[in-house]
Amino acid sequence: MRRWWASSDVESRVVGLVLALVGMGLGVLAAFAVSDFFMGPPDLAELRRRQVKEGIITADLAADRAAADRAQRPAAEPAPPATAPAPALPDANARRAEARVKVPPRDPSRSVSVADSKPRERPRLAGRWIVTNTVDRATLPDFRGLELGYHLILEQDGARITGEGRKWTENGRRVPGLGRTPIHVVGEVRDDGRLVLDFTELGRRRASRGRFVWTMTDDGQRLAGSFESDAASSSGTSAARRVP
Secondary structure, eight states: OHHHHHHHHHHHHHHHHHHHHHHHHHHHHHHHHHHHHHHOSOOHHHHHHHHHHTTSSOHHHHHHHHHHHHHHSOOOOOOOOOOOOOOOOOOHHHHHHHHHOOOOOOOGGGOOOHHHHSOOOOOOOOEEEEEEEEEEEOSSGGGTTOEEEEEEEEEEETTEEEEEEEEEEETTEEOOGGGOOEEEEEEEEOTTSEEEEEEEEEOSSOEEEEEEEEEEOTTSSEEEEEEEESGGGOEEEEEEEEEO
16 A cells, blocks of 8 residues: 555656646747747847757757758849940930021022122222212202312222312302312221211311212222212212322
8 A cells, every 4th residue: 555655656746747847848938929929039049049058959959950040041132133224315405406407408509609709899099089069958048059079189098098178169160269178088998889988178167077978980080979068958969080
């Protein structure tokens, strides 16, 4: 009877010890489950270090498990190959401007010859001239129809023209000495061939000012055009001829 009781007592102690170990294991698993729920999965490397330190597993077993974990990890995806940047498209405004700019075809009929591109030759105007003005319009009736003659001596420096002279006749009659009032002219030959001279006539009572506008004839011996003066606001035709 004592042997049976003694054997029963040993068996119960063994069973209790086994149950205690199983309870401890379940407690550890429950602790890990709670930590995973609240704190996320633990670091496997740190967990194995603790297991090795606590004697649960050996160092060789921890190294083998770490190698197995690395083998199970998916390989890193390769980086996509670098692609060349797409060529920049021309700006829309630049395309529209290029479309608008169109060079018209060259018209052969409009070509300028070398002879046409040369500047017009200036007439030679230096020398003595006799000028005749005929008054067509004036504010004073006595001036209308009046014909005035002048003797001029012109000097030329390129396109610039200057000159001195005197009034010489009135209606074809020679003016006496005191009536031969001096006249000064200054002006230029324009690109279109016209001779434009501004004049000042120093009369006995007052000075009058005006302008000659002439064009030379083909023979180079005559000038034809018009005049205007502030003397009675007169204007009319003007002509000149070269004299030796």
